[in-house]
Amino acid sequence: MxxxxxxxxxxxxxxxxxxxxxxxxxxxxxxxxxxxxxxxxxxxxxxxxxxxxxxxxxxxxxxxxxxxxxxxxxxxxxxxxxxxxxxxxxxxxxxxxxxxxxxxxxxxxxxxxxxxxxxxxxxxxxxxxxxxxxxxxxxxxxxxxxxxxxxxxxxxxxxxxxxxxxxRPTTPDAASNTASNTALDTDTAAAIAPRSLTGAITSADPAHGFKTVPFEQRLAALRAE
Missing domain, CATH: 3.40.50.360 (Flavodoxin domain)
Structure with missing residues (x-):
């Protein structure tokens, strides 16, 4: 080096x-x-x-x-x-x-x-x-x-x-640790994910991406709670 x-x-x-x-x-x-x-x-x-x-x-x-x-x-x-x-x-x-x-x-x-x-x-x-x-x-x-x-x-x-x-060169173990440390859990991903005008985040599945529902449906669910 x-x-x-x-x-x-x-x-x-x-x-x-x-x-x-x-x-x-x-x-x-x-x-x-x-x-x-x-x-x-x-x-x-x-x-x-x-x-x-x-x-x-x-x-x-x-x-x-x-x-x-x-x-x-x-x-x-x-x-x-x-x-x-x-x-x-x-x-x-x-x-x-x-x-x-x-x-x-x-x-x-x-x-x-x-x-x-x-x-x-x-x-x-x-x-x-x-x-x-x-x-x-x-x-x-x-x-x-x-x-x-x-x-x-x-x-x-x-x-x-x-x-x-x-x-420093990146070793396979270091790369694995980095990937593990940067993986988002469901709650964190949902908390930081962007919200659109037409949909709201309800959950975040790291394997399948974010799940969205229409804003009106989410608002009705919140009112029901």
Whole structure:
């Protein structure tokens, strides 16, 4: 199982890479996987060449192939002008539209102020939804003042746990348990089933579906009670 981490930090060391490393550690704490880190600043020139020529140099091609073959992806960017960095966007512009279909993706971003904390929702999530990735519910934004705070540590732990669970293969026993746990009993199914204008739910048989009767008949029965 392969976990690929894409960091778009521009300096070394960078808070973006630090967040990427902490998200990776949180994921590997719940999953046995092989991590591969891709530093985009080391590929910046090759990314520009590919955008102009249409042909990726060998090292960039290997990075693109690694992302496409990943069982799980962590993508972290610094915030520029209230959005992801141009380097981050340029790299994912080179990813085939179908390469990330169904791949679980954990989003992360760093910035100098908490005012940009919604960048993961307003910019990054739509990007990866467009790429048909499975974007995890918890995204992690780290402002300068967040480092060392328990709130950031909790978000990192929760996000890493979500990614680990999304990457685990489903075993036959697990699938059986899931089916058993999600089966609706008759009372619950009847309680949550939709009601129409012409019929009302009277019972729910898991084997044969919902049983309906005309609304007038059901109303007469209620009045009789």
């Amino acid at each position: 392969k976990l690929v981490v894409v960091s778009a930090g521009l300096s070394s060391p960078s808070s973006t890479r630090l967040l990427a490393d902490r998200l990776t550690a949180a994921t590997l704490g719940h999953l046995d996987a092989e991590p591969e880190v891709i530093e985009l600043r080391e590929l910046a020139t090759q990314i520009a060449q590919h955008l102009v020529t249409g042909f990726p140099p060998a090292r960039l091609a290997a990075a693109l192939d690694a992302v496409a073959a990943a069982d799980g992806l962590i993508a972290v960017t610094p915030v520029f002008a209230a959005s992801y960095s141009g380097l981050f966007k340029s790299f994912f512009d080179l990813i085939d539209n179908d390469a990330l279909t169904g791949t679980p993706v954990l989003l992360g971003a760093t910035g100098g102020t908490a005012r940009h904390s919604l960048v993961t929702e307003h910019a990054m999530r739509p990007l990866f939804t467009h790429l048909r990735a499975l974007v995890l519910p918890t995204a992690v934004y780290a402002a300068s003042q967040d480092w060392g705070e328990q709130g950031l540590a909790r978000r990192i732990t929760r996000a890493g746990t979500e990614l680990a669970r999304s990457m």
